[in-house]
Amino acid sequence: MMYIRQRKEVKTATATEVSEDFPAQEENGKLENKLPSGCTNRRFWNILSFTVGGTTALGIGLLTSVYLATLHENDLWFSNIKEVEREISFRTECGLYYSYYKQMLQSPTLKQGFHGLIYDNKTESMKTINLLQRMNIYQEVFLSILYRVLPIQKYLEPVYFYIYTLFGLQAVYVTALYVTSWLLSGTWLSGLLAAFWYVTNRIDTTRVEFTIPLRENWALPFFAIQIAAITYFLRPHLQSLSERLTLLAIFISTFLFSLTWQFNQFMMLVQAFVLFILDSLDMLPAAKKNLKTGNFLNRIRKLLLHLFVVFCLTLFLNNITKKILNLKSDEHIFNFLKAKFGFGATRDFDANLYLCEEAFGLLPFNTFVRLSDTLLFYAYIFVLSIAVIAALVVAFHNLSDSTTQQSMSKMGQCTVDLKPETAYNLIHTILFGFLALSTMRMKYLWTSHMCVFASFGLCSSEIWGLFLKLVHLYNPKRIYIMQYSVPILILLYLCYKFWPGMMDELSELREFYDPDTVELMNWINSNTPRKAVFAGSMQLLAGVKLCTGRTLTNHPHYEDNGLRERTKAVYQIYAKRSPEEVHALLKSFGTDYVILEDSICYERRHHRGCRLRDLLDVANGHTMDGPGENDPNLKPADHPRFCEEIKRNLPPYMAHFTRVFQNKTFHVYKLSRNK
Numbered sequence: 050m051m052y053i054r055q056r057k058e059v060k061t062a063t064a065t066e067v068s069e070d071f072p073a074q075e076e077n078g079k080l081e082n083k084l085p086s087g088c089t090n091r092r093f094w095n096i097l098s099f100t101v102g103g104t105t106a107l108g109i110g111l112l113t114s115v116y117l118a119t120l121h122e123n124d125l126w127f128s129n130i131k132e133v134e135r136e137i138s139f140r141t142e143c144g145l146y147y148s149y150y151k152q153m154l155q156s157p158t159l160k161q162g163f164h165g166l167i168y169d170n171k172t173e174s175m176k177t178i179n180l181l182q183r184m185n186i187y188q189e190v191f192l193s194i195l196y197r198v199l200p201i202q203k204y205l206e207p208v209y210f211y212i213y214t215l216f217g218l219q220a221v222y223v224t225a226l227y228v229t230s231w232l233l234s235g236t237w238l239s240g241l242l243a244a245f246w247y248v249t250n251r252i253d254t255t256r257v258e259f260t261i262p263l264r265e266n267w268a269l270p271f272f273a274i275q276i277a278a279i280t281y282f283l284r285p286h287l288q289s290l291s292e293r294l295t296l297l298a299i300f301i302s303t304f305l306f307s308l309t310w311q312f313n314q315f316m317m318l319v320q321a322f323v324l325f326i327l328d329s330l331d332m333l334p335a336a337k338k339n340l341k342t343g344n345f346l347n348r349i350r351k352l353l354l355h356l357f358v359v360f361c362l363t364l365f366l367n368n369i370t371k372k373i374l375n376l377k378s379d380e381h382i383f384n385f386l387k388a389k390f391g392f393g394a395t396r397d398f399d400a401n402l403y404l405c406e407e408a409f410g411l412l413p414f415n416t417f418v419r420l421s422d423t424l425l426f427y428a429y430i431f432v433l434s435i436a437v438i439a440a441l442v443v444a445f446h447n448l449s450d451s452t453t454q455q456s457m458s459k460m461g462q463c464t465v466d467l468k469p470e471t472a473y474n475l476i477h478t479i480l481f482g483f484l485a486l487s488t489m490r491m492k493y494l495w496t497s498h499m500c501v502f503a504s505f506g507l508c509s510s511e512i513w514g515l516f517l518k519l520v521h522l523y524n525p526k527r528i529y530i531m532q533y534s535v536p537i538l539i540l541l542y543l544c545y546k547f548w549p550g551m552m553d554e555l556s557e558l559r560e561f562y563d564p565d566t567v568e569l570m571n572w573i574n575s576n577t578p579r580k581a582v583f584a585g586s587m588q589l590l591a592g593v594k595l596c597t598g599r600t601l602t603n604h605p606h607y608e609d610n611g612l613r614e615r616t617k618a619v620y621q622i623y624a625k626r627s628p629e630e631v632h633a634l635l636k637s638f639g640t641d642y643v644i645l646e647d648s649i650c651y652e653r654r655h656h657r658g659c660r661l662r663d664l665l666d667v668a669n670g671h672t673m674d675g676p677g678e679n680d681p682n683l684k685p686a687d688h689p690r691f692c693e694e695i696k697r698n699l700p701p702y703m704a705h706f707t708r709v710f711q712n713k714t715f716h717v718y719k720l721s722r723n724k
């Protein structure tokens with residue numbers, strides 16, 4: 050059986066360990082002269098270790114940034130393609146975000162640029178919106194101001210200033226992961242392994258090289274800094290100055306994270322839940338102890354009651370706040386979650402749109418195959434299992450009555466300990482693991498932290514000590530051997546297996562090629578008025594906004610209820626509706642031109658029931674095309690599918706729409722003025 054004792058703040062320093070607060074060891078310079086030579090040597094090695102570890106952290110962060118930037122260049126030949134091709138390469142919502150950076154740079158003055166964002170009437174036709182209030186584009190505004198102020202226009206194109214900033218943030222990201230692992234284990238070898246794992250598992254840890262302007266690529270580096278700062282803050286016996294600086298780092302990183310990602314509230318909710326769990330189980334350092342009284346069963350009853358009250362209060366405040374402020378921006382998320390977890394089928398178009406996207410589905414099994422190939426998944430499961438056992442023992446101890454605690458402290462020599470910072474990262478990785486397993490898009494939160502947690506455990510004397518106790522092989526010398534030999538062997542394995550492949554990636558040269566979209570954008574720029582309004586798919590219209598500056602009916606920033614209703618109305622061009630109905634809907638948004646895409650009209654990417662035309666049919670109460678079952682409540686439509694029938698140039702369609710452009714992918718129709 051295992052018992053608990055109070056952790057002693059004594060460590061044996063090694064060449065790769067960093068002291069917890071080494072500047073605070075002496076009161077003044079005179080005391081240093083009285084220290085034994087062994088203490089002086091220890092201080093020297095700590096400073097040397099800190100210098101080497103810190104330099105390595107910065108170096109590997111920069112190398113990762115250069116590596117990802119090179120992959121982006123090689124994949125698109127970005128430096129050689131035309132400007133319109135560069136802009137088209139910013140697919141879907143990425144193009145929308147970048148368009149505001151471009152808009153700010155093209156404004157005659159900063160004041161006019163701000164005015165254009167605050168009173169924007171081009172992003173949603175016949176509507177003036179405050180983009181700074183609606184979207185997370187403060188980063189684009191900040192970068193555009195920097196580019197205009199700094200004397201770099203002659204040396205660096207605007208697009209390179211933008212993408213280099215994002216790749217530079219990747220250096221910050223990797224450095225923050227490195228530091229977190231270092232803080233947890235006490236050795237920078239752990240940070241080095243975490244960084245290596247992040248790079249070798251690049252497919253599952255980041256997608257920055259092909260979705261550069263995506264909000265998560267801005268936000269996750271600040272999120273990693275926040276985790277590192279909280280990890281340091283939870284360490285005991287911090288000096289007052291260190292505590293204040295750490296709190297400042299937590300505040301700034303949390304503020305920047307919240308400012309740069311529209312999903313920040315969900316992440317912050319999980320973070321709050323992590324701290325709530327730790328507090329409930331008495332795993333956080335606090336000045337007052339034993340606030341939970343009574344025997345084990347009484348404490349469990351009080352804890353469950355506390356959880357129930359907090360949960361009910363959270364739901365109540367959430368609902369009352371939404372009703373008072375009339376907030377509906379996240380309703381589609383809750384509808385999606387209800388349908389996803391089996392709380393009834395739904396015909397809601399927005400919920401089904403999310404359900405049918407692979408990014409919002411369950412995490413594919415092949416993810417674990419890739420993670421296992423680098424040994425990351427095996428190491429993670431090993432460390433997680435040991436840490437969970439320790440957490441359960443400590444939680445049971447903390448919830449036990451004082452009599453039991455005293456008897457346990459007097460018995461046995463086998464001890465179990467779990468530092469507050471370790472407990473925080475343990476609960477963090479478990480909760481984000483569940484989030485990633487249920488929603489693939491969130492895996493990037495989990496996999497990067499998986500690198501941190503696995504590397505920490507393999508370099509941790511606490512984890513190895515507990516494991517060796519479990520298998521009855523405990524020996525301090527064995528702990529020392531394991532915590533350094535295992536990480537070094539894994540690093541050698543990663544270099545041997547993946548270095549040749551990484552070199553091949555860097556030497557592989559490709560080129561961006563999308564002639565149909567380039568032809569469409571060039572035609573729009575040359576043949577339509579600057580104030581023309583375009584309707585079409587959200588993804589394509591983001592590119593239209595960036596490349597041509599034309600006004601849109603809808604766009605991919607899907608976090609507004611009114612925009613979702615508008616998008617559903619515009620998408621009737623792919624439903625079974627009459628030309629009169631489609632024309633009336635498009636005209637209600639001031640549409641001048643509508644773009645039809647064959648890839649959507651004749652979609653084969655999704656299975657039946659998840660094609661966009663199927664989602665529209667179900668939402669409209671119409672039976673779906675093709676063989677297969679239909680809901681008995683669905684009825685055959687009165688009209689054929691609009692996107693197919695309009696190409697036959699029949700009189701009812703020609704009376705309302707005139708084809709003005711066509712290539713292998715796109716068909717553009719001009720709307721007539723008649724009603």
